[in-house]
Amino acid sequence: MLTLVYSLPPQLACAYGLASMDALHVAAAIRLKADKLITTEKPTKPMYRVTQIQIFSIMEN
Template sequence: MLHVEEGAVSREIAGTYGLAAMDALHVAAALQIQADEPITTEKPTKPMHRVREIQIVSI
């Protein structure tokens, strides 16, 4: 379930780093649960890897 806080955070992240909506939601969820390193199949050249608040790991 998406809460207001995650929606606001995901909009801010999307705007700041140029992320697509779903990527921004994934990052916001990872931040909320205080994940150490979210893992993705996104290439390191994709906008998700610009996020500075959390270290994104690509496999």
């Protein structure tokens, strides 16, 4: 399972301009087949460009 998680972050980082930790979090959610990823990141962050999973922020109004 770790191999599956660690192979995706570099691809996500390059494709969407994600920071390393954001890429790890998004990759883990994708590989675990989560319905959505809930974060404290602002909606202006690059992670919201990822199309493989819905991302929601608790910071949204």
